Ligand code: SF4
């Protein structure tokens with residue numbers, strides 16, 4: 344009988360990624376996950392994709408936590424769950440182990456934005472660019488304000504937000520560099 348080859352863990356686990364994740368106090372809590380699936384069962388996004396959430400989201404919240412511990416960087420960064428998450432904190436609040444699930448997801452998004460801008464969904468890029476260009480994502484409808492008998496806006500703060508986001512270099516953060 345042919346013997347199984349030993350698994351080359353270095354080719355599967357990204358140790359640098361584990362170190363990077365575990366440098367944050369919040370992400371380190373994922374080490375305590377015992378896979379009870381409470382986070383997944385209480386997640387509104389998962390619920391929204393029933394009956395086939397796994398097929399639609401790639402990894403469910405409890406699977407994300409496990410994959411982080413295993414250093415499966417490509418798998419977690421490419422999971423659609425990452426970007427579908429609405430950051431509602433239901434998972435964090437319900438976790439019996441006190442795992443900061445939502446903050447772990449934030450950290451994963453930060454890594455993706457730094458290293459894999461191509462993974463940022465188009466919708467998020469459009470949203471961010473609208474904020475940069477207009478200081479808002481939807482137009483103010485003056486007629487709606489009139490109908491609701493709201494007073495005229497005296498300065499909306501759009502310019503302040505635009506300036507702030509420009510100073511934060513949001514465009515460079517969110518948009519991939521143009522190819523030369
Ligand atoms: S609820 Fe907490 S312990 Fe249970 S699977 Fe989710 S992260 Fe792990």
Ligand code: SF4
Pocket residue numbers: 382385386387388389404427428429430431432433434435444445448
């Ligand atoms: S924070 Fe994200 S993963 Fe957690 S319950 Fe809300 S949508 Fe689901």
